[in-house]
Amino acid sequence: MRFPRTLLKRNRTEIRISLYATKSQVFIRFKPEIQWTPGEDIPRYDQIRTENQSCNWDLLSIPIWVRFDDSKNYKDDYAVVGIFLAHLLKKESNEGNYFWKIEHKPLDNNYSHCDLSIDGSQIPKSVKRQMKLELKHSQVIHFKPYEKPDFLYSLKERFFLKFRKIQYYFNKSN
Amino acid sequence: MTPALNHPDLHGLSQTLSNFTKSHKKLETIVDPDQGNNFLKKNSTSTYKYKPASIQERNDAISFSESKQKIAEFKRAFLERNDDIGIKCKNSAIHIYSDLIENKLIPIRVSIIEDNSLCLTLAKSNVKVYLEIYDDGSMGFIAENVSAKEIIDNRDVESRPELIDYLRRYLK
Numbered sequence: 001m002r003f004p005r006t007l008l009k010r011n012r013t014e015i016r017i018s019l020y021a022t023k024s025q026v027f028i029r030f031k032p033e034i035q036w037t038p039g040e041d042i043p044r045y046d047q048i049r050t051e052n053q054s055c056n057w058d059l060l061s062i063p064i065w066v067r068f069d070d071s072k073n074y075k076d077d078y079a080v081v082g083i084f085l086a087h088l089l090k091k092e093s094n095e096g097n098y099f100w101k102i103e104h105k106p107l108d109n110n111y112s113h114c115d116l117s118i119d120g121s122q123i124p125k126s127v128k129r130q131m132k133l134e135l136k137h138s139q140v141i142h143f144k145p146y147e148k149p150d151f152l153y154s155l156k157e158r159f160f161l162k163f164r165k166i167q168y169y170f171n172k173s174n
Numbered sequence: 175m176t177p178a179l180n181h182p183d184l185h186g187l188s189q190t191l192s193n194f195t196k197s198h199k200k201l202e203t204i205v206d207p208d209q210g211n212n213f214l215k216k217n218s219t220s221t222y223k224y225k226p227a228s229i230q231e232r233n234d235a236i237s238f239s240e241s242k243q244k245i246a247e248f249k250r251a252f253l254e255r256n257d258d259i260g261i262k263c264k265n266s267a268i269h270i271y272s273d274l275i276e277n278k279l280i281p282i283r284v285s286i287i288e289d290n291s292l293c294l295t296l297a298k299s300n301v302k303v304y305l306e307i308y309d310d311g312s313m314g315f316i317a318e319n320v321s322a323k324e325i326i327d328n329r330d331v332e333s334r335p336e337l338i339d340y341l342r343r344y345l346k
Contacts, residue, residue, distance in 0.1 A: 037283075041320070045304050046285040046293040125308065129316040130328050133304075137323040 003072040007065055009111045014104040017057065017085075017114070024085050024164070025140075026055040026102065026114060027066040029078040032145040042079045042141055048132045050123070053116040055083075057104060059168055060112035062157035063142040064149050072109055080143040087138035088116070098127050100135070241275040248284065258290045262311035267292050270307060273334050279341050281305075298345040301326065305337070313337060317344050 017024075028043065030036040035047040056066040063082060067075050088100035101119035106112075118131055143149070248271050259267075274281060274294070281294040287306065294305040300322075305315040314330040315337070326344065331337040 045302075045318075046283070046287050046295065049288050051288065125306070125312075125314050126316075126328050126330055129304070129306065129314060130325065133316055133318055133325055133328075137318075 001064070001067075001074045001076075003068055003074070003109075004065060007061065007068065007110050007112060009106045009108050012106065012111055014106055015059070017102050017104055025058040025082045026085065026116065027058065027061065027063045027142065028053065028055045028081050028083065028116075028139075029066045029075070030081060031075075032077055032079065036079050036145070041136065042144070043081055043136060043139060045132060045136055048135055049116075050128045050132060051117045055102075055114050055116050056110065056112040057102075057114045058082075058112075058161075059164055060161075061110075062154070062161055064153070064157070065112070067143075068110070070107060070109055076148070077145045078143075079141065079145050082140040082142050083135060083138055084140075088135065096127070098123060098131065100131065241272075244275055244280075245272055251284075256286060259286065259292065260290060260309045260311075263290065263292060263307055263309050266311040266313060267307050270294070270305070270313065270334060270337065273338055274341070277338055277342065279338075279345055296341065296345055301344050303341060303344055305341070315340065 030043045030047060036042050036044055056063075063080050066080055067078050069075060085102065088102070099119045101117050103115050103117075104113075105115050118128065245268070249268065271281075271284075271294070274296075279296055282297050283293075283295040285293050285295075287293045290309050292307045294307070296303045296305065300320050301317060302320055303315055303317045305313065307313045312330065314328075316328040317326040318324065319326055327340070329340070331340065
């Protein structure tokens with residue numbers, strides 16, 4: 001797969017995600033054998049991070065692009081998982097209200113790059129465990145390792161991406 | 175005395191060997207399985223107590239050596255190679271792992287997670303338990319129903335017996 005030029009940061013600045021409706025999704029990749037074992041759930045609980053979990057934002061990326069690494073190499077052996085922000089931002093714990101915080105942190109070769117972390121300090125360990133497992137339960141698998149997109153996939157997803165951008169700028173202007 | 179041991183320097187050694195052989199023969203007589211029980215009955219004050227091992231005991235001995243092997247593998251694979259994991263975490267992990275093996279709760283995976291902690295995954299049919307051992311030696315677990323995608327239990331535990339009780343509840 002060719003590296004999409006729209007992923008390049010160029011001179012663009014970061015966007016405040018809170019401005020955007022929580023209908024959007026983030027995409028996370030998981031490496032097989034290390035971060036995912038055949039026959040088991042994706043993602044594995046022990047591979048979910050509560051701090052600085054890298055992901056791609058669906059306002060600026062389609063799911064399959066998360067397979068591109070920092071050097072623009074396409075890694076077809078990675079599983080691609082999607083998580084809806086609505087599932088993350090509204091989670092509440094029995095021990096208080098803790099939320100996942102998502103920050104847009106563009107990289108030179110990945111403008112859609114975001115960091116996902118639990119908001120706050122001194123977060124109880126039981127809360128971290130609960131939020132990790134809830135994140136695991138809320139995921140949608142887009143691609144299993146080595147699964148290839150079909151012929152129309154990129155075309156279709158690029159169309160949806162344009163639509164999401166229009167929707168975003170429309171919401172922002174209102 | 176054997177010709178090879180006729181040398182004067184080896185005389186003492188040959189004497190020792192000869193004594194050892196005699197005592198060893200005595201020992202063999204004592205530990206003859208057919209006479210063992212009778213011997214014990216007659217010589218209850220003897221320091222050498224022989225009792226033929228039952229099949230159960232032999233099996234226990236094998237599983238004990240297997241569990242020792244598993245613990246050694248665990249030490250070698252996860253604790254000795256990873257300097258990032260703190261001493262408290264390592265000590266806790268060894269004790270917990272030993273307890274798990276003793277209770278036949280075999281982790282399907284051990285992995286290093288964020289904050290230099292360890293995560294032991296245990297599974298039984300539809301239930302998965304993720305046991306986390308933290309850098310300060312403390313521990314906690316979360317149990318899920320895999321197919322229903324539900325959290326069954328999530329708690330910090332103070333002691334190893336308490337932890338084993340909970341794990342047995344969810345995994346037996």
